[in-house]
Amino acid sequence: MKNVLIIILSAYSLLFTANNSFASSTGDIREGNKLYKQEKYSEAADRYRQAVKQSPDSDIAHFNLGDALYKKGQYKEAIDAFTKALSTDNKNLEAKAIYNLANSKFKLGSQSADSDINSAISMYREALDYYKRAIDMKAGDKDAKYNHELVEKKLKVLMDRAKNQQKDQNSNKDNDQDKKDKQDSSKSQDKSGQQNEDKKQQSGQQDKQDTGSGKEAGPKKDKGQSAGKDETKGTRPSGAGKDKEGMTPEEARMLLDAYGQEGTIDDKHESSGPASGVLKDW
Template identity: 40%
Template sequence: MILGAFVFPAQASKVRDVREGNKLYAQGKYNEAMEKYTDALKKDANSDIVNFNLGASLYKKEDYAGALTHYQRALLGHDQKIKENVHYNLGNTLYRSGIKKENSDLKSAIASLEKALEEYKEDLSVTPEDPDTKQNQAFVGKELERLKKKLQEQQKNQQSKEPQQQQDQQKDQQSGDQKQNEQPKDKEEKKGGQLGQFNEEKEKQEPSTAQEQNQEDLEKNKQGSQQQNQQNQQDQPPRHGSSYKADAKELSEEEAKKLLENYSQNEEPRGLLILTPQKPKTTEVEKDW
């Protein structure tokens, strides 16, 4: 006589949630799929399969932070095949997460892509000839080089702007000093207007050559200012403009397009996992008659 152990209700419910979630995922109904996987996690929060599938759904919704959380939890399991797929999906997720930060936090984007390459490397350590992983690794490696060159270009541009800013500050200071020097002269003119007849008689006594001398001084100051500006322009470091694009273009357009197409084909999360009920243990009862 054979007695079979029955499947616990919680286990059966978890299996059903995962299967329904997988069907919804295949239909592109990622929100509904996530609800099913979340219900399954309530019954087994440490399930590597459920965390893996929930991570895939979050990735499709472009919630890369959430996807990273559940993929990392899936690594805590003991199934080596699941871990291989997790490393691959983590690489894709870290790339997508990083590239979104390119225009807002370039250093963080670079760090994310570096971590993505580490995940691909981990996957290739087990399956060194996996074509999808090798293609994605090559693509992300080129993207990382591009971002690093972009960061270097930004740093050079910032350095070239600093001397210009210092020169502008010096010009502003010189302009302020010149205005301060001119202020007493204005006061004297106003004061002279109040003295009346005395100043009129004094002006008659002074030769007209004083005005000519003032005009010559103004011309000399103007020429000296022009020469100083020309010298400043010669001394100013060259600005870095669009030279980055020319330097960074190492791949031909056709090669870059091919890499991008290959990555796009391989960025999908690796297949959903099916949770199967545990096989019941059987025990044989000896006849006692």
């Protein structure tokens, strides 16, 4: 036999009344009951609302309205109606309202299990409390006992789901933080690398500037040396002139004898350029 979990959610049969204290609402309740049996739950709910309007303290009108709303899937509104029916002095009616409240809370929790798991867990726990109350009021209520055991199992499954979701969220947060830390570290490394690159570029530019300054200084030095040589060359013709002017008459004659005439020496001297070359010839 298959172990199929089927929750018993059928509400207790509608209640009928002939109580004279609710005579003004009796007609609407009877009409509502007829519509309910025809599964015209919206129309039945309207008639029960009329009965509640006429007799706000009618426990039967509230209970039957809760039944019709439950069938429509309006579990939150059904809970309100069943809760108001608890004001009854009829213990049998109270036990039935408690059982139907438990069913309504379970169904409402099931609707939000996927969208709001914490709300669903809260509704399941409240349903268990009402099932327990129904069992306490009527020990032989097998339906309430069965549903209590079933909802306990469903609650455990839901709580395990919630724990796993929390673990996943924590894991995702850790992963996001690790990713952020890596990105920050990468940005820091990139920034450090860029700074080092900037320093290298600045250093290279400085070296080029220093090299350029050295090249400019060198030619100035050479020019100074050239000027020195020029000065040296300039001094020698001056010395050579003195040597020429300081010759004795005998040396002058010897030169004239060697070249034949005085003008030749002057021409040669003028054309030979630096006197040092001529002096070496001597």
